[in-house]
Amino acid sequence: MEEKNCLIVSEVRSFSRFYTKILGLLNQDILDSPYSLIEARILFEIGEIPNCTSNILVGKLNMDPGYISRILGRFNSDGLITKEKSSKDGRYTFISLTSRGKEILLSLSQKSNNQIIALTNPLTQSEREKLVESMKYIKNLLSPSSIDRSLKIRTYKLKDINYIIEKHKKLYKDEFGFSHEFADYVEKYLIQFHKSHDEDKENIWIAEINGKPSGVIAIAKADDSTAQLRWFLIEPEARYRRLGHTLLQTALDFSRKKNYNHIFLWTADVLKAARHLYKSYGFNLTESKNNTTWTDHLVKEERWDLYF
CATH class of the missing domain: 1.10.10.10 (Winged helix-like DNA-binding domain superfamily/Winged helix DNA-binding domain)
Structure with a gap:
């Protein structure tokens, strides 16, 4: 030494x-x-x-x-x-x-x-x-934020839309075998969100490491008291930095500040790490259904809910 x-x-x-x-x-x-x-x-x-x-x-x-x-x-x-x-x-x-x-x-x-x-x-x-x-x-x-000075969490910009779409397409295909239909689904609702979202009650955050996008998370308004957590994704090389925790906490803090008292999300049973993270923050599995649309094999779509 x-x-x-x-x-x-x-x-x-x-x-x-x-x-x-x-x-x-x-x-x-x-x-x-x-x-x-x-x-x-x-x-x-x-x-x-x-x-x-x-x-x-x-x-x-x-x-x-x-x-x-x-x-x-x-x-x-x-x-x-x-x-x-x-x-x-x-x-x-x-x-x-x-x-x-x-x-x-x-x-x-x-x-x-x-x-x-x-x-x-x-x-x-x-x-x-x-x-x-x-x-x-x-x-x-x-503090973690000082040790990891290269990390920045910011509100998304127009140029990030393509990043979010492409990363969902690539990572979900490479890691879980999801088809282009899943990427089309993400693109459809992401563009819809960008065009008409409520800037006071909804947002998308981009995590940057050394100026490079490395993760994303969003809160979309379902009604005045309920929000949906969407488009949560972490680049593989950034996962060891507990970036998932940072982004999820950012979304939850925003939701509490905006007076939501209920958050739900949809995920798939094959996303083991994400499911574990949701559970650790108090989310509960409330619904499960078969999905054969996005893959050539059976996966279960899952709904998870959290009440403040």
Whole structure:
């Protein structure tokens, strides 16, 4: 290992050990409460996420569904949460904090705040300001968006229409054996979208890496409260960069901002990676039907739905 790499590895490890120790000190008081740090985090997320479900928590926190379920069971027994079936789709159960749950969360937050105040009280005002700026600097420097400075997500332009069509034609043919009829289907509705879409409630995003288009995703309006996720595609060489997560999160954030409370999409059972990604973000398989139009072999078209 080169000397410059040895130095940075040593310093990062040293900082990590130091920071882990600080976190341990900060967490002691919370751990003296009936709830662990991760339980406090889950309570916080339930309080922050509108129409929260267990699947949304699993996707956001990247945790085992069984573990989340056990924690939610404890919260329910302790009277911290309520569960209510969706009036639109009985398969979805929304989770919200009770008054007691809100009180517990407030208490845990106050304890955490008091710990931080106690830790930083010995510092001067100037030192506190420098500490905050240093934390922001490290966070920004090492965040995924900063590490991958070559990545840019932008709204599509007219020239991107042909890119989207051609990539759907090539990749779906090469990887899944889809026929030209699928590409014709994509072209028809994509051009229709471009000509008449609602710019306030609909959009297509292009991911660029080093200035080269590497992925696409779209949100199309079905009605005032429902959106359709469309034309989601990642170039093979860009998939290892978790670009799918970035684009999907972009589309979901836009949908929440535009007050959609329901998103659906159509995909095929052969798109294993995409199906896994949808499931991790809380989408549920709601419909399946045979399709022999787009391939010379049988595939199943699938509808996936997500309620906020």
